[in-house]
Amino acid sequence: MIRVAVVGAKGRMGASVVQAVNDASDMQLSHTIDHGQDPAQINSGNTDVAVEFTIPSASLSNVLTLVAHGVDVVVGTTGWDDDKLEQVRQALANAPRADQSVFIAPNFAISAVLADHFAAQAAKYFESVEVIELHHPDKIDAPSGTAIHTAQAIAASRREAGLGPMPDGTVTDGGSRGQVVDGVHVHAVRLRGLNAHEEILLGNAGEQLVIRADSFDRGSFMQGVLLAVRKLRDGGYPGLNIGLDTFLDL
Ligand SMILES: NC(=O)c1ccc[n+]([C@@H]2O[C@H](COP(=O)([O-])OP(=O)(O)OC[C@H]3O[C@@H](n4cnc5c(N)ncnc54)[C@H](O)[C@@H]3O)[C@@H](O)[C@H]2O)c1
Numbered sequence: 622m623i624r625v626a627v628v629g630a631k632g633r634m635g636a637s638v639v640q641a642v643n644d645a646s647d648m649q650l651s652h653t654i655d656h657g658q659d660p661a662q663i664n665s666g667n668t669d670v671a672v673e674f675t676i677p678s679a680s681l682s683n684v685l686t687l688v689a690h691g692v693d694v695v696v697g698t699t700g701w702d703d704d705k706l707e708q709v710r711q712a713l714a715n716a717p718r719a720d721q722s723v724f725i726a727p728n729f730a731i732s733a734v735l736a737d738h739f740a741a742q743a744a745k746y747f748e749s750v751e752v753i754e755l756h757h758p759d760k761i762d763a764p765s766g767t768a769i770h771t772a773q774a775i776a777a778s779r780r781e782a783g784l785g786p787m788p789d790g791t792v793t794d795g796g797s798r799g800q801v802v803d804g805v806h807v808h809a810v811r812l813r814g815l816n817a818h819e820e821i822l823l824g825n826a827g828e829q830l831v832i833r834a835d836s837f838d839r840g841s842f843m844q845g846v847l848l849a850v851r852k853l854r855d856g857g858y859p860g861l862n863i864g865l866d867t868f869l870d871l
C-alpha cells in the first residue's frame with residue numbers, strides 16, 4: 622500500500638484527492654492536514670508521498686518542510702517561479718534520501734496537458750497566438766498556472782523556430798489586452814458556473830485554429846494525481862520534475 626498524506630485536505634482539490642486516495646485499492650491515507658496544522662508531522666516513517674494543493678503563498682514552505690522530512694511530494698498548487706523552483710532543487714540536493722522527488726504539475730487533466738502540447742507544436746506555424754483561460758470565480762490567482770505554462774511553451778516553440786514578436790497595432794490599452802507572459806497575451810475570465818477551461822487561439826491571414834480544453838469537474842484531475850503518486854512511489858524520478866507530460870509518451 623502507498624501511504625499518502627494530503628496537505629490542503631479541506632480545500633476543493635484536497636478534498637477530491639482525499640476521496641480519490643480512499644477509493645484507490647493500492648493507497649491508504651496517512652495524514653490529512655490543512656491551514657494551521659504543522660506539515661512536519663508528515664515524515665518518511667508514516668508517509669511515502671504527500672500531495673500538496675494549498676495556496677501559492679504557502680506551497681513552497683510546505684514543500685520544503687516535506688522534503689526535509691524525507692517525503693516525496695506531488696504538488697498541484699500554482700504560483701511557482703524560477704526562484705521558488707531553485708529553492709526546491711536546493712532542498713532536494715540536501716534531502717535525507719538521495720533519490721527523493723518533487724513533482725509539480727500546473728494541471729493534472731489529460732485534456733489540458735494535450736492542449737498545451739498541441740499548442741506548442743502548432744505555435745510555430747501561426748503569426749499570432751493568444752491564450753484565454755476561464756475559471757470559477759473563487760480562484761485566487763490570475764492568470765492560471767496552466768495558462769502561464771502554456772504561454773511559456775508557445776514562446777519557447779516560437780523562439781526555437783526563429784519567429785519574432787507577434788503583430789499588434791494596439792496604441793491605447795487600458796488593460797484589455799491581458800497579461801503578457803513571455804511575449805504571449807493571456808486573458809483571464811472568472812465566471813460562476815465554470816470550473817477550469819483554456820482556449821488557445823492561433824491565427825494566420827485567412828485562417829484560425831482553436832485548441833480548447835475543458836475540465837467540467839475536479840474528478841478530471843484525479844487520474845493524473847494518482848498517476849504521479851504511483852510514479853514517485855515506484856522511483857525513477859529523482860529531483861524536481863515539472864508537468865504531467867513527464868509520464869506520458871508525447
Ligand atoms: N494542478 C492542477 O491540476 C490543479 C487543479 C485545480 C486547482 N489547482 C490549484 O490548486 C490550488 C488549490 O486549489 P483549490 O481550488 O483546492 O483551493 P481551495 O482554496 O479550495 O483550497 C486550498 C486549501 O489550502 C488550505 N491552506 C491554506 N494555507 C495552508 C497551509 N499553509 N497549509 C495547509 N493548508 C493550507 C486552505 O485552508 C484550503 O483548505 C490552487 O493553486 C489551484 O490553482 C491545480
Ligand SMILES: O=C(O)C1=N[C@H](C(=O)O)CCC1
Nearest residue numbers: 699727728760765766767817
Ligand atoms: O481551479 C483552479 O484554481 C485551477 N487551477 C489550476 C491553474 O491555475 O492552472 C489548474 C486548473 C484549475
